[in-house]
Amino acid sequence: MLDSQADALVVAARSGDQRSLARLVSLVENGSPDLRPVMRAVAPHTGNARVVGLTGSPGVGKSTVTDQLVRAYRAAGQRVGVLAVDPTSPFSGGALLGDRVRMQDHATDSGVFIRSMASRGHLGGLSWSAPQAVRLLDAAGFDVICVETVGVGQAEVEIAGLADTTLVVMAPGLGDSIQTAKAGILEIADVFVVNKSDRPGASELSRDLRSMLAMAGHDKSWKPPIVLTSAATGTGIGELAERVADHWEWLGKSGLRQERRTARAREEISAIAVADIRRRLGGLPGESRLDELAERVAAGKLDPYTAADDLLAE
């Protein structure tokens, strides 16, 4: 793609053309070399969107919470982008979280863009692709970008690193939620959402969360609030949007907003640089120095560290 073509696509996406934006996001999903001119073109238009991450186990109602948040932001006149990232499906490639169905609700609303992305397992996965997709939506002028992901450890942490504000969504009746949550969840959650709060066990779940928070203590001035919602009916979504706004304000006052964004850019640059090097190291299977070394390591004739040194020395 020529620089002029990349520019034209970016201009179209910025003017509200969703097809152009979708095409740009596909470049990220496919790891296209065309991203270089595109990213050059979008850079001056980035840094304005607020990024809200939503994570949680399957079945807690993340998509419903996201949808209700989208409605709330739209009602307030904000343009909203949604990236649904599915780290559990490196193979498939798109549309896994039902974005087609979800899109229909907002089909006539040019102020909403919804897209799901699969992690294809190449180039470093989500840590490589998600920040670049966020960057594109940011440049396209969305005020809020919701990044939704299934909570599964590493991916969860990566998404938290990407967001200004991370919501951890839970629901009663999924016995393992606190259990699987464990320590990690405390480190990434800016706001806890107890969804399906009309179901039995919701108050116990909030209480458990509260005591977990109390035990963990807080080494910073933000104490993660716990918001009870029933996203199916919209209950609690107004309060949730307020808590997210509070956190955004706190980020600004504390100076952490800038710090988090610099950290995010740091990760993004690293991921691109590492993917680049990995590509150079790998060469074509069967033809590279790496294959030769791998055969010797597999045969026990060489250790992998010496092999790595050898590879890097080239």
Next chain:
Amino acid sequence: MLDSQADALVVAARSGDQRSLARLVSLVENGSPDLRPVMRAVAPHTGNARVVGLTGSPGVGKSTVTDQLVRAYRAAGQRVGVLAVDPTSPFSGGALLGDRVRMQDHATDSGVFIRSMASRGHLGGLSWSAPQAVRLLDAAGFDVICVETVGVGQAEVEIAGLADTTLVVMAPGLGDSIQTAKAGILEIADVFVVNKSDRPGASELSRDLRSMLAMAGHDKSWKPPIVLTSAATGTGIGELAERVADHWEWLGKSGLRQERRTARAREEISAIAVADIRRRLGGLPGESRLDELAERVAAGKLDPYTAADDLLAE
């Protein structure tokens, strides 16, 4: 650690001293620089163990299946190592899958070594640490190494890349098992295990699996068998061990065994090289060129690709 100390530790581990082996595995978990001399010392002793991967959703009974397999292999006079890898808990550090409890069953049996490893999220996570831990157990003379992990996408695929034979464990009554399984599972499973087969829905689950397999077709001569087990009572474990043995034999005949092991070494060398480079690129936060670039990218003054180029040019 001096080369002589590393050598002594390796000699002790190879002579059956489990504390020495545990110390070596801890070096991997901690990303210790002492791994270099250790890996040099173990290289000539590797390549003998069979690596069996077990993956599946939480609740399907993976650990029980693993435990029964361990018993079966022990009954056949084989030494067995178990690595329980928990990719969902990058924070915590060890003992998450209850290895202490599980150890007690085999506490007096020096032919069994059980260890859980958390993915600490540094240095490239599981793709960096798991193969090195396997390498240590291999060198310590275990005939079979079972690597058990929760099935969550990317990690699952990495573990499959590590094993000679990958078992995908499922159970009836976890509504989502086929749903979440999707296409990916077909690509990694060498043997399907339908555990808890005494429960309602087991035959439907096998039938669904069979038709999924039929639809997918097979481009290679190995057709993944489906084995029904009830690991709590040991039912079906004998057959499972036979199917695993069949697969091992097939791998040898087809030449794929060597191919897979070379591919594994390839990934291992790459992961070490990339971790090395990442360390060099990162420098200390606040002091490095990367931070300076990250600030400019966060401010929209620079795109991340140009920043990555700049970083690599140094």
